[in-house]
Every structure is written in C-alpha cells, then in structure tokens.
Amino acid sequence: MTINAVEMKNISKSFGSVKANDSIDFSVKKGEIHCLLGENGAGKSTLVKILFGLYNKDQGQIKINNKPVKINNPAGAIKEKMGMIHQHFMLVDRFSIIENIIAGQEPTRTWGTSIDKKKAAVKVKEISQNFGFDLDPEALIENLSVGEQQRVEIMKALYREAEILILDEPTAVLTPQETEELFEIMESLKEDNKTIIFITHKLNETMEIADRITILRDGKKIGTVNKNDTTPQKLANMMVGREVLLDLEKSSKNPGKEIFSIKNLSYKNPVSGLELNEINISFKKGEIVGLAGVEGNGQLELEEIIAGLKAPDSGEILFNSQKITKVSTRERRNMGLAHIPSDRNKYGLVGNFSLAKNILLGSEWNPEFKNKFMIDFDYLNNYTDQILKEYDVRFSGKNSRASELSGGNQQKLIIGRELSRGAEFVLAAQPTRGVDIGAIEFIHRQLLKIREEDKAVFLISAELDELMSLSDRILVIYEGNIVARGKVEDFDQEELGLLMAGHSREER
Amino acid sequence: MAFNKNLKEILYSVAAIISALLLGALLIKLSGHSALKAYYYLFYGAFGSTYNIAQTFLKTIPLIFTGLAVAVGFQSGLFNIGAEGQLYLGAFAAALAAIIFSNLPGFILIPLALAAGALAGSLWAAVPGILRAKTGAHEVITTIMFNYIGILLTTFLLKNYFKEEGPVDQTKKIAEQARLPELVANTRLTWALFIAIFVIIIIYYLLNHTAYGYDLQLVGENINAAEYSGVDSDKVIINTMLLSGGIAGLAGSTMVLGVLHRFITNFSPGYGFTGIAVAVLGRNKPLGVLFAAFLFGILESGGMSMQLFAKIPADLMTIVQGLVILFVAAPSIFKILKNKSGIFRGDNS
C-alpha cells in the first residue's frame, strides 16, 4: 500500500455566499512534488490553508500518513510535521533571521528562561549549509532580497522538521533565475524524501517540476493527472474551462510626439536606502512603454514620484512640455494623468465607500460632479452606472461597497475610473496583479484601446508575458538603474530575465 | 442594504443602552437600593414636568456640540479628546467678547460672542492638529494634555486680568443684551437649542453632500487613497481639527451666553468627555449625535433627581456612559448573545 502523506476528503468551505471549496478530494503521495493548479480564486489557497489549520473547514476529513487527524490551528499542523511557505512572507522585517526562525520553538538556557542564541545560531547555520543557502543568521530580514527571504521561510519549516512542505505561489515574486534556483532546492528536498505541495497558476512551471497535478476551478476539483500524461494546452483547458486565446492583436502603429518625460531623475528612499539613479524616460503618444524588473528595484519609488506622492531629490518631470516636478498630485491629475496604482487596496480604493463614491475619488472638486456647492449625486450615480457597465464590473447590489467586490472587479472599477477621465498619460502599475484570466484579457484590451486613442501608457509590471505582448518599447530596471532599453522585438523572455537579475547584456 | 445596515447599527446602539442600564440597575440593587425606584426618579427627573423637560434639553445642548465635535474628528480618523479644553477656551473667549463689546446691540453682540468662542476653540484644537499632521504626534495624548493646559490658561487669565471681586473665581456678568433669549421662562433653556440643531444640519450637509466632507471622510477611511487621489491630507487633518474645535468652542460660548452669563472656573462637569460617549453612541453621524446627546441629557438631568430623591449617587450615570462606550465599540458582543439565545435566528447576515 502506498502511503498518502496527505489525504483530504470532501472538503468544503464558504465565505459568506461564496463557496471557496466545494467537496474537494485531494491526496498527495509521500515523496512527490504535487502541483495544485488553478486560476486566481479557484480555491487553491483556501484548500491548503485548511490543511495548515489557518482556516476552519465547513466539512470533510483530513488524513496525514493514512492516519485521521484534527488540525485546529497551525500549531496542530506543525505537530503533524507540516510546514508552509506563504505567498506573502510571514516574516518580521525588523527582526533577525534567527529570531524569525526560532520564534515559537526557542532553545533556552539559564533554567529555561533565556533564549540560547548560540545554540539557535548553530542549528540555523546547519540547515542553511545543508541546502547551500549561505545566509548570515544575524542579518535583518529588511536587508534581504526577496529570494533570500523565501529561503528563510523554507528554513523556518525545516527548523520545525517538516516532512510535508506547502509552497503557496512561491514563484510569483521571483525572477526566472530565482525560480530555477527554487526548483533546484525543491528537487533536493524531494531527494531528502520530503513531500511537496506546490501551488501555482503558471503552466510552464507545472510542467517543469511536478510529478502529479491537481487542477481546481471555481472551488471544485477538476481532476488529478500525471505530468507525463498531459500537455500544457490540456492543462490550460482544464484550468479555465474553455479554449484560451493566448494572443492579443496589436496594430502596428507609429508613435506620435512626446507627451511626458522624465529627465535625470534621482531619488533616495530614506527607509530602504534604495536609490534611483539619473532616470531618463520619454513617452510618446500612441505608445506603451513597459518597465520590467523584479519587485523592489525602484518601480514603486518611480511610480510614486510620477504620481506626485513623493518628491524627487533632483531631476525634472515634463508633461506636455510643462515642468510638473513640483506640481501637486491633484493638479497632475487635472492636467491629464491617470494612475492605476500597484497596490489597489492601499491606494486605489476605499473599501468602506460605495461604488459611486469610489468612482468620485479624485473628482470630488470637479465642477462636472457638482451642483453649486453640493455634490450632484444623481449625476454621479448615472455616471457610475455607465462606467460599471462599460468596464464590466460585476457587483451584487446597488449599494455594494468596494470591499465586497472580487479582486478582478475592484481592478476593473479602478481602471474604469482612471481611463474614463480623458487622460493623456496613463501610469499603469501592475494592472493585472491578482486578477483572474478573464479580467486580465479585458484589462489588456483596454490598455491597447487607450494606445489606439493615441494616448501614452507607462506599464510597470512583473509579468514578462504581459510586458512582451503589450509594450512597444521596454526598459529594464535593476537596483534603481535603467540597465537596458529598446524595442520589444529586441528582447526575448530569457534575456529579460537575466537583465532583471542584474546581468548586463555584454556578459552573454 | 444600506438601510438594513443603518437599522442594525441603531438596534445595536439601543441594545447597548439597555444593557448598560440593566447593569446599572444591578449595581443599584447590589448597593442596597431599589433599582425600580431609582429609575422611576431618573425618568421623573427627565420628563416629570415642563421644568424638568426644559432641564433635560438644557443638559442636551452642550452635549450636542461636544458630541458633534468628537464625531467630526472621528469621521476624519482623528480622536479629539480635547473638546473639554476647547470648550473652556470657547467659553472664556465668548465671555470676554461679551464684556469688552458690551455697548454693541444684541443682534451684533450675540453672533460676535458666539464666533469668538468658536474661533478660540478652533485655534486651541489647531495646535494638536498641526502637530499630528507635521510630526505625527498622536492627537489622543496631545489633546488630553491641551485640556490641562487650556483649563490652567483660562484660570490664569481670569485670575490675573478679569476676575470679579469676591471669593469665586469668575468674571462679572455679561450685559443683558448679550444673553440668549429664553424659550421657557425661568429655565435658562434658550435659543441655544436652535443653534445646536442648526449646527447639526449644517454639519450633516457638509459631511454628506460637499466635496469638503467627502475629503474629510476619505482621509478618515483611507489616508493613502486620499493622497493618491490628490487630497492634501495634512491640510484636511488641520481643517478637521479647526472645525471640531470650533464646534466644541460653541458648546462653551452657548453655556456662557445662555446659562452662566459669565465665565466661571471649572464650570463644566466634563461635557467634553461625555461628548466622546455621545459620538460613539451616535456612530459619529450628526443625526445619531442628536439622539445620543438627548439620551445623555436624560441621564444627566434624571441622574440629579435620582441622587436627590432615591439617594443614588449620580456618578452611576458615568458608569452607564462607560458601559455604553464599551458595548458600542464592540458590536460583536450582541452577535455572540444573539447566537447563544437564538432569538434572531433566520437573519443570516
């Protein structure tokens, strides 16, 4: 009899009226790499969070190593020798690697009262060396790269002697090279006879690393297949439930005159110390300029400076040949800047406001929406209805609040608001992050439509596919420097990946 | 849906009041008195006669102002615990204006004195607002400190420059024409009631129907989104404190022009602090504040007759206020009760 490291039977879980998991059966053999594949919102994270004790299931049974178990919290999961590497790292920035790893299971001395830092350091070093991680245990998390932080997450699980490792979308934040390195680590963990559950929505990764694959869609299990018995196209169809068109039509088009430009712009982030160095970018009408880069290399700083949320240390920003370096955010928006922010919940939406009041965001002083001194709510409501319809925002009731929308619909609401303002220059940062495939297609078409209307788009994205299919020109940012620039045809994905990781063009 | 949500909030508020009063009854019982008798006198004190009703309204007026002051701050994410100090500054400035310009006719002098009070309250609140916006110093602590400083400051000014001869630290009486006209004879219930309701209406429209109010609430809900959309949140924070302090200042100036007819040290029995409870109970909405202030007005005027006739210390009402704040702050307490009792089953929201 083969041992099933994990066996979940008939698992269901609802959030309000949404069935996140609907009678799912899921089993993982000991020592395999099992891929859990599905779109955003398919229920993958919910399923593993139930397994790890973070969510309470509504119904169903769980067996670990063929033995029925009750897991009420992560402590229970850790006892069953499970470890989870979360999509959003569970690390305290201002604590050291050691502190992050040992918390909850600290070695002690002095009659068990004080933490034995030496013993902890020895053990952390040992794990680190076993997998060739090369990390200083005393280093603070905030000084580590994203890839290094992920290794700390893995070490946390290994420190607790996990036999079953759950990796929730671990590649979302990594460069292609870092992803390769992660896969090597996963292979060596497999050789150590560990069981790995790997969650992703990326088909090529699935085909590269998985032994078996379970596909979820809309909270239901669609099937489990051996990697060797399937193809990417079959997986895609199972995942989406219809034929997927992976290509977008982009007209060939000559860009017009320059509308927006950044000249010799420098900035030092006082918190992280990251520096933007002498950035020069010119944006022309009817053109999409893509900025490629691993997160945390200065994209956020650049986004905030362009939007007017931060002031640069030196350099200039020109909009329609007018200097706007010192102009306020409100005035920039009035001049025709639209901004799709990278962090939609932090910047783009007010969760507690109605949809109409979210559409009003940034236009509340605009005479169009006013009736003498008062806000003209009749007009606003009509206007809102139009935008919601045009941008295909799906909502449950007239008085829904923004927080009640799904991620994809929230994003469409923001895009509708920003693009309907008649902007000349669109700053689109991570416009498809965390939205499902249907919404991604829609958003991409909207951005191309804006390009057709002869407006300029600055697309900041971590998704190479997106950059390659939408951009006319591409820039690569690494540690605050633009390290490469050129027409989209001059790059291929592999090269972009290398440039994003800091390899220069000549090195090849 | 929005209507349901409002209804639910009202129900929770009512449940909070009833629970707090029941716990109060338990305390009365434990201290060896009759809760029924106590609450009878509470009710009698509040509504037993025209005079009593007038007294209840009289107690309600300053609470409308201070409750509204705190509520406006809350709407913008600011916790103004300094209404008490702002009230003192407002009262002092109103008395001063009324005394200095005592030869002006009433229709000019009254608005002038009211405005002076509002302005003084505004300026006193502005300092914590500026400190919050520019240095991040939390307004909860700075406004509390400004209460102490403000009360000491008015005492100092009074004693050294404006004190009337005699044992009491007070100014001389303000001129007849500076006093607000009485609504019910010999009750000191004056036009201040209409001023309070008028301010409620103004603030209601300001918050819900103007761009200014939109920005104010936006900063309270999501300061990052406010900045992103082009709002200068520092400016909104300072303006909100000015508005909040101005309303609290009106509490003081209407007390002086309507009730006291002079400035007296330590005249406020903590209207500024009760205003917090009023705002919390009223869910920081102008109309909610109106009802909550009226309820606390009942507790204040009824509490006095309870003390007089049933010999229950009126401080019991402070306990009730504290309980109301706690219960309203934690609506889930009633959800727990609801699930346990099953009374409301079938409502699956």
Added chain:
Amino acid sequence: MNVLGTIFSINTLAAAIRLVVPIALAAVGGAFSERSGVINIGLEGMILTGAFAGAVGSYYSGSAFFGVLAALAAGAILGLLFSFFTIDLEADHVVAGVGINILSLGFTTWLMQVIWGQKGASPQVAGLPEIKIPILADLPLLGDLLASNSPIVYLMFIIVISSWYLLFKTPLGLRIRFTGEHPEAADTLGINIRFIKYFSVTLSGVLAALGGSYLSLGHLNWFSSNMSAGRGYMALAANIFGQWNPLGGFAASMLFAFTDAVQMRLQGMNLNIASEFIQMLPYVLTVLILAGAVIRSRPPAALGSHYKSNK
C-alpha cells in the same frame, strides 16, 4: 535664594523618584500591551482603579499589604475585561480604552460614596511602611536617595529591569514582540497569539494598578476622586518616547516626574511666575516630547489591528 540649586538638588530627585512610580509602572505595562499589538489608552483608568482598590483593601483589612493585593487583583480584572473587548470582541482599542477610563472614573467615584458616603476623598487608611536597606545607605550621594523608601519603589526598579529581560531575552518576550509585529506570522509558527495578547494586556493592567496603589498607599494613605490625574496618558507618552522598551519608558517617566518635582518645588518658592504656568510644565513637556519623538519612532507594525486565527 539660589533657584537652580534648589531645583537640581538631591531633594528634587528624591521627590521625582516618588512621583515616577505610578507613571513608570504604567509605562512598563504599556510596553507589554503595545508590544503585543494592543494600544492601551485604558492605563489611566487602570491606575485609578488600582489606587481605589488599594485604599479599599487597606480600609477593610487594616493592612496595606492586603490593599496592594486587592489593587493587583483589580488591575488583573480590568486588564482581562479590556483584553476581552479588544481581542475577542475586536473593539477599537482607543475607543474601548476611553470606555475603560470613563468606567473606572464612574465606578471609583460612585463606590466611594457607597462605601464611605463622601465624594472628595476617603478616610485615612493604613499605608505601606518605608523600608530601610542598610547596604544602599552606605552608597555615596545616592545613599540618602535610595536607603529608605516604600517597598513599591524597590519593586518598581526590579520590575523595570526584569520586564526588559522578559521582553528581550526570553522566549515569551520574543513571542510577545512577534505577535505585535506580525500576528499572522506568529500564528503560522504555532504561537498562541490569543494567550500572548491576553497575558500582555492583563499584565499591563496589573502593573498600572500597582502603580495606582502606590498613590493611595505609598504616598498619601488615602484615595481621592480622579486621583490618577492624567498619569496614565503620560505613561503612554513615556512608553512611546522610550521606544516601547521598559528601560526607555522608565527614563522618559523619570523626565516627566522630575519636571513635576521641579514644578512642585517652584510653587513652594513664591517666584514671580503664575502657579498655573508652573503647573502646566509637565503637560507642555509631554506635548513637546511627543512631537519630537514620534518622527523617529517605529511602533510595533501591527499595533491597533485585529487578527483572529482559524477563520
């Protein structure tokens, strides 16, 4: 008369040490509570309740020792109540804290009248004796200062140092700090965050109440209405200025206490300054310190938020 000499004398410092006790103990309590992620505006009410319970305990038992025990118990109860509201019921920390303060004010004033039939102050109760520690008396300079004090003063020094040790050297301390920074991460490490928060907030109640009992048993030997007089808020400011560290909190509390001591000395000196301005000193200082300190300080990342495991 040498004004500066009088201000900066051993006597002023001795007065400051007496004045610092309730502020410093509450500040240490605030450090525990806030390090675990719970803003504790309720410290003011916890000090007040501690002072009251201390007086009541001493009044009925005739022993100040039992008074202190009663204060600790009352602080624990209030801390548990505050925990229940902020942690289990997910009440807004600041609003619930204000509720606790108003409730404490109401309860103590009301019970005073029920128990003693008077509103202003309680009758005299048995106070704590001063303890002489011979070894300390032999120290140069500080000997006079430290040799003879209320036992709570010595206890305060022990508590400040051991709290620092607990927070920064022990597993429990790491878990408290972890919970305040990133409760979800703490949860995924198997740390019982509900226990950690309950423990920290309840401890803050106990410490603040101990500070309160010093007001009524170590200092004046009676309770008076609203005796805490804003010390809880000063403790909060001291905690922030002290960077959420018991040692820093103590140092900041000393600064407040010293200003207060100076204020009292100046009042006794018939200077040509209005007493109101002298009385303002500690409050003005609190505001100035807060305005200067906050810019550079970095509170626990999850301070004021709610997190529940196992949804």
